[in-house]
Amino acid sequence: MSRSDPSDCRHPARSWVDNAVRLIEADTRRSADTHLLRYPLPSSWAGDVDVALYLKDETTHITGSLKHRLARSLFLYGLCNGWIREGTTIIEASSGSTAVSEAYFAAMLGLPFIAVMPATTSPAKIALIESQGGRCHFVTESAQVYAEAQQLAEETGGHYLDQFTNAERATDWRGNNNIAESIYQQMSAETHPVPDWIVVGAGTGGTSATIGRYIRYRRHATQLCVVDPENSAFSVAYRTGDLDAVTGVSSCIEGIGRPRVEPSFLPGVVDRMVSVPDAASVAAAHHVSNVLGRRVGPSTGTNIWGAFGLLAGMVAEGRSGSVVTLLADSGDRYLDTYFCDDWLRAHQLDPAESVEVLAEFERSGRWP
Structure with missing residues (x-):
């Protein structure tokens, strides 16, 4: 007697779920991994220090973002x-x-x-x-x-x-082509393959949880920096240890920052948190958009502001190495907000002072 295929006995509800998982997996296989771009840092101010900044371009997903x-x-x-x-x-x-x-x-x-x-x-x-x-x-x-x-x-x-x-529960943080594993695979042939820092923002906390856990699981020397916008409870919780911290105010930077500490945020896997002024996030988004020749979203500006500060610290210390951060989404989604002068004025976001900081960084590699 021949053995029958176990799938022949599946309940119809199981068959639908099996096919749904197949459809998602097929969609994943049709999608190439997102690009890892090397940001064009000025070579003039580094001297004998070799530093590099890489941008994991999550805008190339079919729905256009890290999410x-x-x-x-x-x-x-x-x-x-x-x-x-x-x-x-x-x-x-x-x-x-x-x-x-x-x-x-x-x-x-x-x-x-x-x-x-x-x-x-x-x-x-x-x-x-x-x-x-x-x-x-x-x-x-x-x-x-x-x-x-x-x-x-x-x-x-x-x-x-x-x-x-x-x-933080749904993503397989040990690997399975998560964003952390992808970063390290793409960095493997670079001059400094193990980044000194990976810089991300926190919206749910899931991305920082995945990357922070993976770093520890693989015993990498990389440190994880989470950048946080104004009015977000995450940086308060990290600083005070109070996971019930609330600000009662929504973040002005879409995609990151929360008025409460979300359950997926794991401060124990974060090595440093940097609070970034909203105007600085906007200025950095505009700056990177000009450098890359395409618009990036405001949370990418937050990431870049944090990454530039870390790079400047490495230059000041005479320490070579690499930093990786994320292009979270396209700035084309924000033409009527963060890329609109009238909207910025209405929300009292004046990036002028931050623009000067960015210009000085590009000129000298120094940071306030």
Whole structure:
């Protein structure tokens, strides 16, 4: 008697989940890894010190941002835990790039997707989410998004992806082509293959958790720096040890910074935190956009500001090495905000002083 294929006995619900995982994996295989770009630092001020800055270009994901990785992991996490089935309504608390990427994966699997967001969300972001087949559900206060998303999931019998809790749980931090493993593989043939620093921002905390854990797991000498914008609770928690810290104010830099410490943020894997003024993030985003010849988003500006400071410290110490940070998303998403002079004036964001700091860094390699 011949043995039958075990798949022949699968319950129809399992067959749908198996196919959903296959679709996500097939999409991943069709996508090349994101580029690692070498930033053109001036050679004149380094002298005998050889320093290099690399940018992991997450804008090349099909949904245009770092959050594509997170969305993929959250869907696989929900599918493999039995929380997402055929017809499940997918709910998320997000008004930004995470929702855009999650709407993409929901559409791929034929699932309805609802993004819960403040009513003040820009029309451009709403349009991006809707272009991927998602629906937007609005609340009056940003702090309401968590409870409203959970309530919607209960009312619809759906699944709340909950990026802020599950970001550090859903990603396989030991490897499996996560962003940390990808960085080290791409750096392997460089002059300084093990970076002195990797610099990232924290929105959910998931990216810093993945990279910080991987560094320790692989016993690399790299240190992890998390850059944090004004009004974010993460830097307060890191400085005081109070994981219940709240600021009650939303960050002005989209994609990073939170008014509360999210469950996925793991301060124990962070070696240094740097608080970056909002105007400095904007100035650095404009600066890098000019250097690269294409716009980058404001959280990339935050990353760059932190990376430049670390590089200047290495130059001052006469220490050669490399620094890696992320191009998180495209600045084309922010034409009516961070790249609009009227919007910057309305939000009292004057980058002039920070522009001078950046110019001095490019001229001399020095940092305030």
